Amino acid sequence: VNIHDLARHLNVSIGTVSRALNGRSDVNAETRQRVLEAAEKLGYSPNQSGRSLRQGATGIIGFMITTNRERAAKGEAFFMSVFEGLQPFLAERGLDLVVLLCSAAQDPFAYLRRVVERRIADGMIIAETQRIDPRIDYLITRKLPFVAFGRSLSGGDHPWLDLDFEGVAEQSIDRLTRLGHKRIAIATASSEINYGYLFVEACRAALRRRKIALTDELVIREPLTEAGGSRVGERLMEMHDRPTAVLLVDNKMATGLYHNLYESNLVPGRDIAIIVFDDGPQAQYLSPALTCFRVSLTDLGRKLGETLIGAIEGTASGARPQQTIWPMEMAIGKSDGFRLRGLSDRSASRAETHRRLKPK
Amino acid sequence: VNIHDLARHLNVSIGTVSRALNGRSDVNAETRQRVLEAAEKLGYSPNQSGRSLRQGATGIIGFMITTNRERAAKGEAFFMSVFEGLQPFLAERGLDLVVLLCSAAQDPFAYLRRVVERRIADGMIIAETQRIDPRIDYLITRKLPFVAFGRSLSGGDHPWLDLDFEGVAEQSIDRLTRLGHKRIAIATASSEINYGYLFVEACRAALRRRKIALTDELVIREPLTEAGGSRVGERLMEMHDRPTAVLLVDNKMATGLYHNLYESNLVPGRDIAIIVFDDGPQAQYLSPALTCFRVSLTDLGRKLGETLIGAIEGTASGARPQQTIWPMEMAIGKSDGFRLRGLSDRSASRAETHRRLKPK
DNA sequence: TTGTAAGCGTTATCAA
DNA sequence: TTGATAACGCTTACAA
Numbered sequence: 001v002n003i004h005d006l007a008r009h010l011n012v013s014i015g016t017v018s019r020a021l022n023g024r025s026d027v028n029a030e031t032r033q034r035v036l037e038a039a040e041k042l043g044y045s046p047n048q049s050g051r052s053l054r055q056g057a058t059g060i061i062g063f064m065i066t067t068n069r070e071r072a073a074k075g076e077a078f079f080m081s082v083f084e085g086l087q088p089f090l091a092e093r094g095l096d097l098v099v100l101l102c103s104a105a106q107d108p109f110a111y112l113r114r115v116v117e118r119r120i121a122d123g124m125i126i127a128e129t130q131r132i133d134p135r136i137d138y139l140i141t142r143k144l145p146f147v148a149f150g151r152s153l154s155g156g157d158h159p160w161l162d163l164d165f166e167g168v169a170e171q172s173i174d175r176l177t178r179l180g181h182k183r184i185a186i187a188t189a190s191s192e193i194n195y196g197y198l199f200v201e202a203c204r205a206a207l208r209r210r211k212i213a214l215t216d217e218l219v220i221r222e223p224l225t226e227a228g229g230s231r232v233g234e235r236l237m238e239m240h241d242r243p244t245a246v247l248l249v250d251n252k253m254a255t256g257l258y259h260n261l262y263e264s265n266l267v268p269g270r271d272i273a274i275i276v277f278d279d280g281p282q283a284q285y286l287s288p289a290l291t292c293f294r295v296s297l298t299d300l301g302r303k304l305g306e307t308l309i310g311a312i313e314g315t316a317s318g319a320r321p322q323q324t325i326w327p328m329e330m331a332i333g334k335s336d337g338f339r340l341r342g343l344s345d346r347s348a349s350r351a352e353t354h355r356r357l358k359p360k
Numbered sequence: 361v362n363i364h365d366l367a368r369h370l371n372v373s374i375g376t377v378s379r380a381l382n383g384r385s386d387v388n389a390e391t392r393q394r395v396l397e398a399a400e401k402l403g404y405s406p407n408q409s410g411r412s413l414r415q416g417a418t419g420i421i422g423f424m425i426t427t428n429r430e431r432a433a434k435g436e437a438f439f440m441s442v443f444e445g446l447q448p449f450l451a452e453r454g455l456d457l458v459v460l461l462c463s464a465a466q467d468p469f470a471y472l473r474r475v476v477e478r479r480i481a482d483g484m485i486i487a488e489t490q491r492i493d494p495r496i497d498y499l500i501t502r503k504l505p506f507v508a509f510g511r512s513l514s515g516g517d518h519p520w521l522d523l524d525f526e527g528v529a530e531q532s533i534d535r536l537t538r539l540g541h542k543r544i545a546i547a548t549a550s551s552e553i554n555y556g557y558l559f560v561e562a563c564r565a566a567l568r569r570r571k572i573a574l575t576d577e578l579v580i581r582e583p584l585t586e587a588g589g590s591r592v593g594e595r596l597m598e599m600h601d602r603p604t605a606v607l608l609v610d611n612k613m614a615t616g617l618y619h620n621l622y623e624s625n626l627v628p629g630r631d632i633a634i635i636v637f638d639d640g641p642q643a644q645y646l647s648p649a650l651t652c653f654r655v656s657l658t659d660l661g662r663k664l665g666e667t668l669i670g671a672i673e674g675t676a677s678g679a680r681p682q683q684t685i686w687p688m689e690m691a692i693g694k695s696d697g698f699r700l701r702g703l704s705d706r707s708a709s710r711a712e713t714h715r716r717l718k719p720k
Numbered sequence: 721t722t723g724t725a726a727g728c729g730t731t732a733t734c735a736a
Numbered sequence: 737t738t739g740a741t742a743a744c745g746c747t748t749a750c751a752a
Contacts, residue, residue, distance in 0.1 A: 002729055013739045018731055028737060045477030049418065050729030052409035053744045067440045067447070076440050080427045080461075087427070087463045096480075099459035101440075103447045117405030120456075226645045252641065259645040281612065282642060285586045285619040362745055373723045378747055388721060410745030413728045 006044045010034060021046065061095050061308065062121035064112060066128055068104035077281055078297065079127070085301030086125075093309065095122070109134050116142055123308050125149060129160075131194045145311040147304055152194050159311045159321035161304055164328050165195060165277075168293050169202035169247075171330055172275045176245045177210050180340030181273060185243040186214065187232045187253055190221040199249050199277060218243060222253070229253030233260025236272070244340055245273035251280030254290055254335075273336040278328075288334030295328045366404045370394060381406065420456050421668065422481035424472060426488055428464040437641060438657065439487070445661030446485075453669065455482070469494050476502055483668050485509060489520075491554045505671040507664055512554050519671045519681035521664055524688050525555060525637075528653050529562035529607075531690055532635045536605045537570050540700030541633060545603040546574065547592045547613060550581040559609050559637060578603060582613070589613030593620025596632070604700055605633035611640030614650055614695075633696040638688075648694030655688045 007014040012031065019027045020035035038044075052058040063086070065079060079099075087097045098121070102111040108128075112135045115121060122145070126135055129150035136155035139146045148160040176184055186203050189196030204214040220235050222228035232253060236242055237260075248254055254276050258268050268274050269288040276283070276292040283290040307322045314321060367374040372391065379387045380395035398404075412418040423446070425439060439459075447457045458481070462471040468488075472495045475481060482505070486495055489510035496515035499506045508520040536544055546563050549556030564574040580595050582588035592613060596602055597620075608614055614636050618628055628634050629648040636643070636652040643650040667682045674681060 003731095004729080014729090015731080015733095015740075016738060019738090022731080026737060031737080043477075045474075046731095047413070047729050048478040048480055049409050049412035050744090051731075053407070053413050053728090053746085054730045054732080056744070058409065067444045076437055083461050084427045084463050087461055088465060091466075097461060099461060101443045101447055101457060101459060103444050105448055106451075117403075118408035120408055226641050230645070255642045255645045259647065262647055281586050282615045285590070285615045287619065287622055363747095364745080374746080375724075375748080376722060379722090382747080384748095386721065391721080406747095407745050410728090411747075413730085413744090414746045414748085416728070 001042050001044050002047065003044070006035070006038060006042060009042065010038050057122050058120060059095055060121045061090055061097050061123045061125065062100045062115060063097060063125045064100045064102060064108075064115070064127065066102045066104070066108055081297035082301035082304065085296075085298030085303075086305045087301075089302045089305035109138070113138060116144055123147075123312055125304055125308060129194050130154075130192045131197055132192075133194075145308060145314075147307045147311060149304060150194055151198065157321060159307050159314075159323065161300070161307055161322075161324045161326060162198075163195070163278075163295065164325045165198045166202045166205075167325075168277055168328055168330075169199060169206045171293075172247055173203060173206035173210065175330075176247075176273060176275065176336065177212070179273065179336070179338065181245040182212060183218070183241065183243045183245070184212075184214075185218045185220055185236060185246040186249075187220045187222060187229070187246060187257075188249045189224050190228070191223075196221070196249060199247075203247060220246075224250035224252060226252050226256040226259075229256025229258075230260045231256070233257045233264070237264055243272070245275070245336065248274065248276045249278075251276045251278050251283055251290065251292060254280075254286060254292075255282060258286055269333075269335040270338055273338060275336050279331065283331075284333070286335075291333040291336040292331055293328035294331045295326065300326055361402050361404050362407065363404070366395070366398060366402060369402065370398050417482050418480060419454060420458055420481045421450055421483045421485065422458055422460045422475055423485045424460045424462060424468075424475070424487065426462045426464065426468060441657035442661035442664065445656075445658030445663075446665045447661075449662045449665035469498070473498060476504055483507075483672055485664055485668060489554050490514075490552045491557055492552075493554075505668060505674075507667045507671060509664060510554055511558065517681060519667050519683065521660070521667055521682075521684045521686060522558075523555070523638075523655065524685045525558045526562045526565075527685075528637055528688055528690075529559060529566045531653075532607055533563060533566035533570065535690075536607075536633060536635065536696065537572070539633065539696070539698065541605040542572055543578070543601065543603045543605070544572075544574075545578045545580055545596060545606040546609075547580045547582060547589070547606060547617075548609045549584050550588070551583075556581070556609060559607075563607060580606075584610035584612060586612050586616040586619075589616025589618075590620045591616070593617045593624070597624055603632070605635070605696065608634065608636045609638075611636045611638050611643055611650065611652060614640075614646060614652075615642060618646055629693075629695040630698055633698060635696050639691065643691075644693070646695075651693040651696040652691055653688035654691045655686065660686055 003014045003017050007017045016027060016031060017035050020032040021039060083097065090097050100115055102108045124139060124144060124146040126146060127149040129148050129152045131153055133152045133154045136148055136152055136158060140155055140158055148158060151160055151162045186200050188200050200219055207214050220232050222231045229252065236246065248257065254274065261268055261272065266272060276290050279292045279294045283292050303324060307324065310322050363374045363377055367377045376387060376391060377395050380392040381399060443457065450457050460475055462468050484499060484504060484506040486506060487509040489508050489512045491513055493512045493514045496508055496512055496518060500515055500518055508518060511520055511522045546560050548560050560579055567574050580592050582591045589612065596606065608617065614634065621628055621632065626632060636650050639652045639654045643652050663684060667684065670682050
């Protein structure tokens with residue numbers, strides 16, 4: 001049932017039907033009522049393709065993420081929370097959110113290009129930005145409004161939103177150095193995902209401010225997965241002068257690291273301090289609970305929406321694109337809260353904690 | 361740049377351009393070459409709205425999931441893995457996969473109806489099927505090809521794919537009863553999601569075959585989250601005759617349950633046997649490792665695609681819809697492998713663990 | 721092998 | 737306040 005059927009059924013023209021349904025003012029109140037009722041009764045609903053063709057816009061916002069576990073920054077739980085904030089925000093503005101998944105086997109750039117060329121979406125949000133990300137330059141030249149979730153060396157004056165790596169690094173390093181730690185390892189992504197670099201650099205800067213050098217040996221690159229975290233544990237064990245603290249860029253790593261430490265009869269939060277960049281559903285259920293950084297992902301999703309709307313409207317008005325650093329709040333757990341003193345104290349506390357745990 | 365621009369640039373008609381680009385045979389090889397090159401040079405790519413309008417099909421497959429954490433079927437990367445198998449399969453057939461997210465605040469039925477009425481997708485996959493799911497009846501009456509991921513009481517002769525709850529229940533109960541367990545609790549979803557019911561009923565049947573009754577007390581309904589798992593632990597502690605084993609329908613619950621048990625000085629796999637229905641990224645990193653059921657989610661995703669293609673083609677040919685039970689394979693960990701012996705042994709061990717109950 | 725033109729379902733312009 | 741009609745960009749039947 002299309003608009004012609006409905007118009008014929010009502011003995012009015014398709015123009016009137018269209019106007020009535022789109023809430024235009026120049027239509028008789030009674031006529032509108034009749035149209036609305038008939039549309040409901042016949043189950044009429046405008047065809048999106050016809051509408052998009054005529055209006056030159058689809059009303060769709062695409063959110064591109066990759067399903068690649070190895071490289072993927074976040075699991076679906078993370079994005080679900082972001083969408084939970086983003087989707088209602090867009091819906092209020094008559095925009096539909098669709099998630100566009102690029103599988104591991106595909107080239108993300110080719111995937112995006114296809115989406116853009118077919119004009120499937122009026123705006124895009126891209127996640128998992130790479131250090132050099134051709135998608136950004138492409139979107140700029142194509143003049144398609146977009147927001148990059150994550151900074152990048154590509155582009156420049158485009159809209160983006162990113163987490164506060166500098167703030168997190170500063171707070172983490174501050175806390176650890178106050179507790180006496182000097183030898184601090186950083187576990188980051190093995191892929192080219194940009195925030196892996198950002199976080200390491202932010203930590204390096206925070207350490208330098210305290211006259212501590214971050215040597216290459218202390219930067220551990222592994223996949224952001226449980227398995228990667230386990231490898232981090234192995235690599236810590238291999239070091240001749242084992243770090244007393246480690247910062248993880250992803251919470252999933254913590255699960256693997258904890259496992260590996262317990263296997264080696266080390267207790268997180270006693271024998272080695274652990275702070276994690278991001279929160280995760282299991283963070284508070286690990287023993288000891290993780291010290292990590294919290295963020296309201298639904299608020300963040302909403303902000304992504306606001307930034308995109310700004311980009312869409314700004315394309316006309318020429319306003320400056322929004323570039324936002326999203327703050328994160330430290331949630332103190334038990335994975336890092338011990339003070340390094342002398343070696344004697346440390347081995348004593350180690351002996352004590354060995355009583356419990358690890359049935360295996 | 362549209363097809364007219366390209367045709368004018370080449371001094372051919374738009375019909376010829378269209379034919380050349382769509383690989384029709386009735387076009388001169390040399391002309392085709394020129395068209396292809398010019399399209400590349402001018403960056404022409406057909407507009408999807410125009411194409412969809414003309415062809416009456418969008419080439420889009422929608423996968424509807426809800427962002428509701430409470431009900432959300434799976435953890436971290438469950439759907440991502442499914443998409444990883446599904447997306448390339450559809451891409452081979454020229455179909456694009458888009459994920460349609462229904463937020464917790466929206467009515468899933470209204471959301472789906474909007475998508476269907478606007479003819480955004482040529483086919484749908486719906487997840488998180490409810491016991492009574494109006495979406496299924498709606499899709500049937502609308503004659504839109506679809507696959508339900510999860511059985512339902514609604515519909516009937518429609519295509520679906522579901523996990524093998526009966527097989528998992530049978531294997532789990534078989535294993536636990538062989539180890540001497542008789543008092544076995546089942547922790548399932550607190551929501552109306554269908555598989556919560558299916559799993560409980562399958563367990564009930566498996567127990568009945570062994571002359572064991574599943575009383576209401578032993579069926580624990582909690583959210584399928586870490587927090588829900590923790591609540592399961594609390595409720596187990598409250599029981600006067602505590603079960604010696606528990607089956608969890610979701611792996612995220614295990615994290616919370618482990619946490620809670622350790623808080624109560626109980627050790628999973630020693631004081632209480634735990635088997636989990638599904639696998640999760642952290643399953644093998646919990647201590648002790650979870651006994652759970654594995655499944656290739658990418659293969660499952662591919663099968664969803666095959667079922668949908670069957671539905672799309674079958675609409676014409678009238679073939680019977682595919683209904684598949686997807687087998688799962690037990691991965692034996694250390695969370696369940698202890699043998700209950702005599703009552704004396706059992707009460708001895710119980711007395712030992714009863715020393716400290718429920719701190720909090 | 722190519723060009724012409726109809727029509728997919730809308731919305732928007734303009735005249736009535 | 738309404739109706740007629742012209743696009744929007746594409747594919748395809750039919751004519752050349």
